[in-house]
Amino acid sequence: MSASVPTLTLRTGFTIPQIGLGVYKVPAEQTADVVLTALEAGYRHVDTATLYRNEKAVGEGIRRSGVPREELFVTTKVWDDDHGYDSTLAAFDRSLDLLGLDYLDLYLIHWPVPSRDRYVETWHALERLAADGRVRSIGVSNFHAHHLERLSAESESVPAVNQIETHPWLPQHEDRAYGETHGIVTEAWSPLARGRVLGDETLGRLAAKHGVSAAQIVIRWHLQLGNVVIPKSVTPARIRENLDVFGFELDFEDLAAIAELETGERTGSDPDDH
Template sequence: MTKEWLPLNDGRAMPQLGFGLWQVPAHETARVVRDGVAAGYRLIDGAAIYGNEAGLGEGLRSMGVPRDQVFVTTKVWNDRQGTDDTRRAVEESLARIGVPQVDLMLIHWPCPERGRFLDTWKTLVALRDEGRVASIGVSNFRVVDLERIIGETGVVPVLNQIELHPRLQQVELRDFHARHGIVTQSWTPLGQGKSFDAAPIRAAAARSGKSPAQVILRWHVQLGCSVIPRSTRAAGLAENIDIFDFALTEAEMAAIATLDAGERTGPDPATFT
């Protein structure tokens, strides 16, 4: 098996497996980017709020492969939503990373109480049409939020990045994505390790000779999700990408499905501001 690329609904494509830069210290970010690319990753997930976009850019300039071979995501933070603020936020992110265009720009959270995500989405549509960003999507959006931006603009996000792991499987939201051609991307895909000792994970790991983390990442891939685990260690990056030489059986996938408990490790998108 080889590493897969997923088609996007705007005619582009993105790598299925990448790595995230959340909680990566700014002074280590360039090195982590270089290590990740050297390990074979071609998808890097960043965000303005992570405080390490400059390091992301430094890593891109020193990574040893052409820039057009690596897919870069960043995000607009909550306090920068709205027409003018979003435009400035995107331009600032591009300047910090040091690129004329980013591959994918996301709205980081819907923040429904702020009431500005629709204007933010309309601004991302304009920036895409101007060529400042190649593709646009969202993060942590619920079905109701997606229905609003699609209904108001006719533009469907290429991707929704959501908390997704064995104890929070988001079946209803994933079904909505599938019906509308939206890629599901999983953040905190290992669920902080809370499923590592679960019987279905242990059994699949024993049968395949893989680690619990590799079993869970393989589960995400077989669901059809894009997945962005984080590691600052070269060994961890290498382990996380080594999931394309085995497959989970239908019975193993069904057993992991029973672990869903609706348990979040992060904020609730309905109330987070």
């Protein structure tokens, strides 16, 4: 595992690198090269999903890298159409086959889809996969605290991770606080608000202060909050830059300035409406 990237210990006892590569909207024909570039740069954590339609290419990039499997942390997710006990087990088999792996490090429910009301049943399938040793840790994505409360009431286990949209506009105080109280690690998707937050004047000023980019400021902010963060890029220089965030630290005034950027704006759906 890359020595420069800190890890967090999940409730399952396994560790997750605090920075990973996200591959949402990376075309399948580019994905293997992007994954290879990231692994060569020192990443050891890759996050994909059934929805992204690039799991096979992620697996190809992993194989081409030559990095031993035990050094990697690989995540994928079950999509909305596959909710339900048996269909989730079948979806997991398809994902594992496409990735060309013997096990997953983390498997997530992509969205709760409350209108279908099957996420508890889906969670029970994930519990079965974990009990069988086919996935080391299980978790959820886009769950609010009240969704997590229901899982807790109707299940035998608690998610190791909740992957939610999190960035300076949307710091997710309530859901992160719930996670901290219940031992659930928060993982940030859209950590740069799909790049839109990077034009902010405050972030530009902080970037100049520290001699880094605005993206590096935001990634460092996530790390200091205790989030796992999965920035996405297809540009080799930016992939490397996103990992180079350990030579500086944000001080109290920096963090206070970023806290002022909160607007509640989302780049994706609210989980209650998805």
